[in-house]
Amino acid sequence: MSAKTLRIEGVTRSFPGQRGGAPTLALQPTELSVAPGEFVAILGPSGCGKSTLLRIVAGLDQPTAGRVLLDGITVTAPGPDRGMVFQSYTLFPWLTVEGNIRYGLRERGLPEAQQAEIAARFIARTGLRGFENHWPRQLSGGMQQRTALARALANDPEILLLDEPFGALDHQTRELMQELLLEIWEADRKTVLFVTHDIDEAIFLANRVLVMSARPGRVKAEVPVPLAYPRDWRMKTTPEFGALKARLMGEIRDEVRKAIAAAG
């Protein structure tokens, strides 16, 4: 296989206890394989450890046990082969839209002309034309996340890690962003690991949905989404979509209840 495969082997994460208390287990031993070109959504209630899992894959957090392999090589630190988009707005405020998109390219030492060419391509693909020279603070939330997506894609990562990237956006903007992401994925078929708590979003985008249990998190169900690509928004009202949604809602409801009971 030429393209890379992601393997998560027995990854566990516990956080040290506060003031000598017992450590908190955030993530139970988790196994997962993602094939090249797959779009996998990780669905779960807040605090289930889904973001922790993604951060471990990114190399931003270290597992307490187990390991993450990307094409057979253990992940120990972040790298440009795993592009990430965060839920919070993480554009560099001192760089323009174009400057942000060129950040990783400059870091790799690409020549100016090539940086400009790649940036222009992703500015066009994410619908940011005309905003190249705007500062992040002049952009709406949706535009900021478009830029963050373009910045991650411009680095041509092996895998795209998306941590609730549309979580802070209003409903309409969120749906538009889902369509934009889908369009890009359908064209490039880049491997995607997408964390969300939005059931519609998970079904609409992914070809496989993993449901995580309440803390301590583990993958409690794996639901394939056998809906054909290219998909468009009308799909959200089909009976097939509805059936998948009903199934995932059932799985999630139990977990949310458990999470609330544990917190209370």
Next chain:
Amino acid sequence: MEPLKPVSPATRVVLGAGFFAVFIAAWAAATYGGWVPPLFLASPGRTLLAGWSLLTEFGFLGDIAVTIWRVVGGFLIAAAVAVPLGLLMGAFKPIEAFFEPFLSFARYLPASAFIPLLILWAGVGEAQKLSVIVIGSVFQLVIMVAGVAGATRPDLVEAARTLGSGRLAILRRVVIPAAAPQIAETLRLVLGWAWTYVIVAELIGATSGIGHMIMDSQRLLDTGQMIFGIAVIGIIGLVTDLLFKAANRRLFPWAVL
């Protein structure tokens, strides 16, 4: 007036100038009205006349130039040490842990208390004047720059790491640009303190400078000259402040200052 409701720039200028007017009017009333004897407080007119003779007859412009050069010189030396050290401390916690306790001790040492020692070490020349300003500002500056650099948003650092930045690239391309506007603000603030130290340094063992002129005028009981000297410092401070603010807006158009 509503709580926190902003005012227009024009109103702001008018109100700001208004208090200057009120202040000068009160001063004029107190002196011309005979409430305060001229020996203690010269009238605005006397002060301006004293200032005119200082500038035209006594070469006061030369004193002003000497004082400005001392402030700028001492301040630049302090900044050249404090900004790099502060950035390193903010970015790398072991470096911070190494220097921070000593700096917290050193910044309470009053610069003016060093003047007798500095005269012993460096005489009464320029080196002594610059040293007072450096001692007075460098420790504060390091601690404030370290605080600013240490407050760099961790999510921006994480984003940079996922885009391929290593340690030094994060310092150069994230911590420094993120901290730059606040560092410029810190420099503006500390420059104001440097003015206090230069005058203190010039009150003792100096043969030139604004502080020296004020000391001389005291011997002659010329309150007009003293007040003029003090006002000149205020005006220079106001102008540098405006220049600093304009420069910051130009340098950091992306920041909301």
